[in-house]
Amino acid sequence: MNTPYTPFSPPAHFWKQSGWSLFQLVMNGLIKSALVIASYFLIRSASAGIRSDSLVYSESVWILSLVAFSFIILRVHERYTSEKMSQKYINRVRSVLLKRLMRASVRSVQTMSVGAMSSRLGGDLSAVKKWLSLGIARLISHGLLLSIISLLIININLYLGLVMLFSMALLVAVSMIIGKQLKTSIKSVRKNRIKIHSMLVERLSSIITIRAMGQELSEIKKINRNADKLKQSVSENGFWLGLLRGLGDASSLILICMVFAFQATGGHPLNVDEMMALISIILFINSPIRELARVHEYYQGAEVSLKKLKEIFSIPRIVRGSSKTREVKENFGEVTLRNVKFSKVFKGLSLRAKAGEHVAITGKNGSGKSTLLHLITGLVKQESGTIKVNGVNPRLTNTSAKSAHIGFCGADTNLIKSTLFRNLTYRGVNYSKNEFNELLTFCQIDEISSQLPKGLNTIVKEGGRNFSSGEKCRISLFRAMLGRPEILILDEPENYLDNNGFEIVKKILRDYQGTVLIATHNKELISLCNKKWQLDRERQSNIKVMKRL
Numbered sequence: 001m002n003t004p005y006t007p008f009s010p011p012a013h014f015w016k017q018s019g020w021s022l023f024q025l026v027m028n029g030l031i032k033s034a035l036v037i038a039s040y041f042l043i044r045s046a047s048a049g050i051r052s053d054s055l056v057y058s059e060s061v062w063i064l065s066l067v068a069f070s071f072i073i074l075r076v077h078e079r080y081t082s083e084k085m086s087q088k089y090i091n092r093v094r095s096v097l098l099k100r101l102m103r104a105s106v107r108s109v110q111t112m113s114v115g116a117m118s119s120r121l122g123g124d125l126s127a128v129k130k131w132l133s134l135g136i137a138r139l140i141s142h143g144l145l146l147s148i149i150s151l152l153i154i155n156i157n158l159y160l161g162l163v164m165l166f167s168m169a170l171l172v173a174v175s176m177i178i179g180k181q182l183k184t185s186i187k188s189v190r191k192n193r194i195k196i197h198s199m200l201v202e203r204l205s206s207i208i209t210i211r212a213m214g215q216e217l218s219e220i221k222k223i224n225r226n227a228d229k230l231k232q233s234v235s236e237n238g239f240w241l242g243l244l245r246g247l248g249d250a251s252s253l254i255l256i257c258m259v260f261a262f263q264a265t266g267g268h269p270l271n272v273d274e275m276m277a278l279i280s281i282i283l284f285i286n287s288p289i290r291e292l293a294r295v296h297e298y299y300q301g302a303e304v305s306l307k308k309l310k311e312i313f314s315i316p317r318i319v320r321g322s323s324k325t326r327e328v329k330e331n332f333g334e335v336t337l338r339n340v341k342f343s344k345v346f347k348g349l350s351l352r353a354k355a356g357e358h359v360a361i362t363g364k365n366g367s368g369k370s371t372l373l374h375l376i377t378g379l380v381k382q383e384s385g386t387i388k389v390n391g392v393n394p395r396l397t398n399t400s401a402k403s404a405h406i407g408f409c410g411a412d413t414n415l416i417k418s419t420l421f422r423n424l425t426y427r428g429v430n431y432s433k434n435e436f437n438e439l440l441t442f443c444q445i446d447e448i449s450s451q452l453p454k455g456l457n458t459i460v461k462e463g464g465r466n467f468s469s470g471e472k473c474r475i476s477l478f479r480a481m482l483g484r485p486e487i488l489i490l491d492e493p494e495n496y497l498d499n500n501g502f503e504i505v506k507k508i509l510r511d512y513q514g515t516v517l518i519a520t521h522n523k524e525l526i527s528l529c530n531k532k533w534q535l536d537r538e539r540q541s542n543i544k545v546m547k548r549l
Contacts, residue, residue, distance in 0.1 A: 006303065007131055045060045086132035128306060189233045319395050407485040489518075
């Protein structure tokens with residue numbers, strides 16, 4: 001993904017996908033231009049009729065009224081088309097970005113803060129949308145309008161037309177100079193805004209720690225210091241923004257002054273009717289000129305945002321699309337690793353778990369237990385070596401097949417904001433009513449749901465914060481076991497469980513009819529497994545694989 005993204009070359013094939021909408025905007029601009037030309041001659045005719053006391057001008061007035069109504073329709077069509085085009089495109093880009101994140105290594109995704117990620121998918125996409133709907137769309141529609149009006153003025157009076165073109169070129173040049181300063185201020189505003197957003201997200205998620213440590217005022221002061229920087233950058237941005245918009249607001253008056261100045265020279269004067277019609281047209285195009293002056297503002301915002309969005313587009317995928325995936329056909333329940341290398345954690349790791357084996361993965365903190373489970377589930381990609389789960393590379397396994405054959409329960413498998421029932425069945429596997437009810441009892445979810453007013457229809461709040469850590473762990477266990485997957489992966493489940501929950505894990509290790517991989521430090525759980533993988537990060541060649549009868 002080395003293609004540079006610019007406001008005129010956005011990602012996801014904008015020009016190709018938006019062809020019909022762009023054609024409509026071109027036609028909109030051409031029709032408006034034709035109506036403006038007609039308006040010029042109608043106003044000139046009406047002016048001449050008024051001065052000569054002729055009744056003919058009344059017909060021109062009626063036609064002008066129809067032209068005015070047509071402009072309303074064209075304006076509605078322009079905005080409707082541009083907004084629909086831009087939102088459709090942004091929806092497609094958001095989908096592409098989400099697919100990229102879903103198919104990337106979780107380590108790559110975790111390098112970006114939640115605040116920065118939400119800014120990319122929210123604020124940056126909004127800036128690009130604004131550029132498409134209020135920038136490109138207006139460049140097409142208003143650009144055509146002003147170009148044809150310039151030709152009209154040249155046709156009326158060549159010298160006046162050249163003066164007007166020079167004046168408009170000068171206005172554009174000044175706006176470009178202001179735009180460079182605006183770009184710098186936009187970057188500063190964006191940087192400070194994202195920093196504050198990230199700090200707020202992090203602090204609010206750690207509010208218990210902050211209050212327990214008595215650091216409330218200290219954290220508020222840190223945020224306020226960044227808020228002061230944001231105030232300064234926003235003020236500077238407002239200055240340049242106001243200057244740019246003021247230039248657009250004054251542009252029509254500047255052009256009218258040029259008309260009077262040209263008329264005062266007396267070289268090629270216009271008659272009264274031509275003057276009235278021309279000034280009316282300039283006043284009419286005041287709104288398009290003012291809006292075009294803001295296009296540079298949208299351009300700079302989109303340019304900064306596209307550079308940030310490129311960071312997500314550049315994240316390498318480790319999981320292929322649906323056309324490249326494979327179904328699981330054999331070797332159900334078997335896990336093999338051969339000469340796997342990953343960062344500094346594993347160097348030539350080879351392990352095998354046969355179908356039905358219960359394997360305890362042990363080792364010191366940082367020895368790579370969770371990393372090993374992430375490799376097996378295809379959440380990260382090894383640098384070299386081969387990994388086969390159910391006989392297939394886990395990163396190439398069909399999504400539905402992976403969810404059907406592998407159940408995963410760990411600290412990173414959070415609950416989603418939805419009903420309790422949807423969280424329990426989130427893997428989307430097939431199951432019977434009897435199995436569901438039996439598992440409710442086994443994981444003691446029935447005890448949890450019986451205490452809730454809406455039972456399984458209770459809404460789980462963000463991150464599952466309306467449930468205790470032990471309850472969330474039981475829900476995760478249920479979700480992993482539903483459908484009886486051939487491979488069950490548990491990442492230190494005992495950390496958040498009480499005695500009753502701990503007994504559930506022990507029963508799983510005693511009775512589960514499938515392969516179980518459990519990362520744990522608990523000796524009692526280790527003793528219930530028939531194989532142990534003891535990881536040693538410092539001495540990779542001495543990884544111990546011990547079997548128990």
